[in-house]
Amino acid sequence: xxxxxxxxxxxxxxxxxxxxxxxxxxxxxxxxxxxxxxxxxxxxxxxxxxxxxxxxxxxxxxxxxxxxxxxxxxxxxxxxxxxxxxxxxxxxxxxxxxxxxxxxxxxxxxxxxxxxxxxxxxxxxxxxxxxxxxxxxxxxxxxxxxxxxxxxxxxxxxxxxxxxxxxxxxxxxxxxxxxxxxxxxxxxxxxxxxxxxxxxxxxxxxxxxxxxxxxxxxxxxxxxxxxxxxxxxxxxxxxxxxxxxxxxxxxxxxxxxxxxxxxxxxxxxxxxxxxxxxxxxxxxxxxxxxxxxxxxxxxxxxxxxxxxxxxxxxxxxxxxxxxxxxxxxxxxxxxxxxxxxxxxxxxxxxxxxxxxxxxxxxxxxxxxxxxxxxxxxxxxxxxxxxxxxxxxxxxxxxxxxxxxxxxxxx
Numbered sequence: 388x389x390x391x392x393x394x395x396x397x398x399x400x401x402x403x404x405x406x407x408x409x410x411x412x413x414x415x416x417x418x419x420x421x422x423x424x425x426x427x428x429x430x431x432x433x434x435x436x437x438x439x440x441x442x443x444x445x446x447x448x449x450x451x452x453x454x455x456x457x458x459x460x461x462x463x464x465x466x467x468x469x470x471x472x473x474x475x476x477x478x479x480x481x482x483x484x485x486x487x488x489x490x491x492x493x494x495x496x497x498x499x500x501x502x503x504x505x506x507x508x509x510x511x512x513x514x515x516x517x518x519x520x521x522x523x524x525x526x527x528x529x530x531x532x533x534x535x536x537x538x539x540x541x542x543x544x545x546x547x548x549x550x551x552x553x554x555x556x557x558x559x560x561x562x563x564x565x566x567x568x569x570x571x572x573x574x575x576x577x578x579x580x581x582x583x584x585x586x587x588x589x590x591x592x593x594x595x596x597x598x599x600x601x602x603x604x605x606x607x608x609x610x611x612x613x614x615x616x617x618x619x620x621x622x623x624x625x626x627x628x629x630x631x632x633x634x635x636x637x638x639x640x641x642x643x644x645x646x647x648x649x650x651x652x653x654x655x656x657x658x659x660x661x662x663x664x665x666x667x668x669x670x671x672x673x674x675x676x677x678x679x680x681x682x683x684x685x686x687x688x689x690x691x692x693x694x695x696x697x698x699x700x701x702x703x704x705x706x707x708x709x710x711x712x713x714x715x716x717x718x719x720x721x722x723x724x725x726x727x728x729x730x731x732x733x734x735x736x737x738x739x740x741x742x743x744x745x746x747x748x749x750x751x752x753x754x755x756x757x758x759x760x761x762x763x764x765x766x767x768x769x770x771x772x773x774x775x776x777x778x779x780x781x782x783x784x785x786x787x788x789x790x791x792x793x794x795x796x797x
Contacts (some may be wrong), residue, residue, distance in 0.1 A: 403448050406513045409439035410779060411522050419771035420571040424552055428487075431770045432494040440501050442666045450592070465504040468733045471756035472497045475695075475726040481696030482721045495770060499778035500733050512786035513594055519783060524600070527583045527607050530568050530576065534614055535743040565616040569730070574764050577620040579771070580611030581760055582780060584624050585753040588631050591639035591640075593787055594636075601640065606647040613630040613651060619763040630752045680710040692719045721768075734767075738781040745788035754784050 399406070411433030443449035454461035476489050476496065484492070507515065533544045540718040545567045547641040549557045557567050565573040587604035605628065612620040632641045690710055691698070698720050701707055718727040723728030735758055742751050757780055766773030 388572055402446060403511055404514065404518065406439045406443035406448055407518050409442065410436050411519070412441065414772055414776055414779075415522065415526055415578040418570050418575070420552055420575075423771075428491065428770075432491055433772055433775055436772075436775055437494060437498060438500075440505070443507075444501075444505070448511070449502075449507055451505055461504065464737070465500070468500060468729060469497065472500075472726065472733070473731050474721065475729065477541070479695060479697045479723045479726060481693075481699070483699040484697075484721075491770075495774065496730065499775045502775075502778050502782040504732060505782065506789065511609050512783065512789070514584065515722075516589065516787060517592060517784050519688075519779075520583075520590055522606075523579065523583045523586060524604060527580055527604075527611055530566075530579070531607060531611060531614075533568065534566055549795070550580060558636075563616075566611075566614045568774060574617065575611055575773075576765065577615040577617035578760065578766075578776065580615065581617075581624060581756070582610045582776075583611075583618050584608035584627060585757060588627055589750060589753055589784065589787065590664040593747060593778075602643045602647065605644055606651070609648060610651055621759055623760055627752055627756050631749050680706045684710045690720065692724055694724045697721045698724055708716065712765050714762070714765050717765045734778060734781070740783050741785050747788045750784050750788050757781065 413722050417433075417435065419431060422433075424430070440449060444451065447640045452458040452465055467596065473493060476492055542561060545561050548567055548569055549561055550573070552571060554571070557571060560573055561567045566576055567573065570576055570579065583604055584611050587601050587608070591598045593603045609621075609624060612624055628641075628644055630642065631637075684707060687705065700711070700721055702716075711720055715727055715731065718730055736753065739758070742754050745751075758779060761767050761773065763775045767777055769772075
């Protein structure tokens with residue numbers, strides 16, 4: 388059976404697989420934009436993913452650091468983060484967050500750290516990664532099929548999502564030619580396609596699975612990033628492909644990728660991305676106006692950053708929203724500089740050091756690509772699943788590298 392399509396036939400629903408399957412259901416079947424439309428602000432919390440972690444912890448599938456000498460440092464770091472970040476969320480004033488909003492943010496900003504701090508068995512790490520990759524493959528193929536169908540039906544499916552989510556932003560992006568899907572914004576779609584590229588690369592280089600779908604996955608990922616019009620996604624994808632396919636042994640992959648990329652280029656798939664890059668170069672700002680807006684607001688004193696004080700985000704101010712498109716700026720503006728530092732230590736520094744120490748370069752390159760993508764837009768600092776999705780990716784990559792280190796010690 389075709390790998391990735393007959394997914395439920397291949398994956399036995401075992402107790403140990405339930406956490407990752409629940410995460411996939413909560414993230415991909417019930418995305419935050421749909422939950423928000425159905426449940427309002429309460430839908431911003433991914434209850435299914437939360438239950439997935441608690442189920443895994445209760446059945447000792449996911450294990451937090453213990454009191455042993457080996458994991459004592461990790462335990463202290465995790466405890467300090469959980470207490471510190473939770474305290475800061477409620478302590479920092481000026482951002483106009485209600486008590487209910489701050490409680491919800493505990494689940495959006497702090498809860499994903501439970502995944503980052505958890506460990507799983509080495510064999511299970513590979514199983515979880517395969518399940519994650521297979522589901523990403525099915526989703527990406529489905530999105531490409533719907534896009535092709537839309538080309539023949541005047542964007543019938545995309546208009547359906549725009550009407551369902553009642554979003555003027557999505558309508559504007561659709562009219563601009565960018566791909567709107569069940570997951571909403573083109574950047575959300577881009578993240579899924581980039582994740583496919585990341586995990587098929589890790590599967591090829593680090594897992595003991597078959598590599599025959601690598602070229603197919605890569606072609607789908609590049610095509611998807613192109614129709615989404617993601618400049619950062621395309622550039623990071625190229626970086627991953629070049630750095631992870633160096634050497635004579637991988638030359639066959641590089642040749643196939645170049646042929647597939649040329650075919651996509653000749654078909655016009657990259658026209659939108661190239662046009663957006665050229666427009667940015669002509670305007671002297673590749674960030675789509677973010678850097679220009681930030682410079683303007685900082686100079687006139689509208690945007691300022693304090694250590695332990697936040698500011699109210701004015702959603703009706705498009706210049707301010709554009710200026711704070713980077714998550715570290717948005718966190719610093721609304722939650723204070725200290726909170727931002729705490730967040731980056733947990734979600735970027737900790738997994739980055741862990742993967743770097745493993746010397747698994749494909750994993751490190753793929754993790755850095757994800758870090759760069761999620762820092763190129765304000766998704767992880769917004770009220771959605773982006774930080775959770777990034778954290779699960781970083782967590783799985785860390786578990787793969789940890790499995791490799793355990794093997795080397797033996």
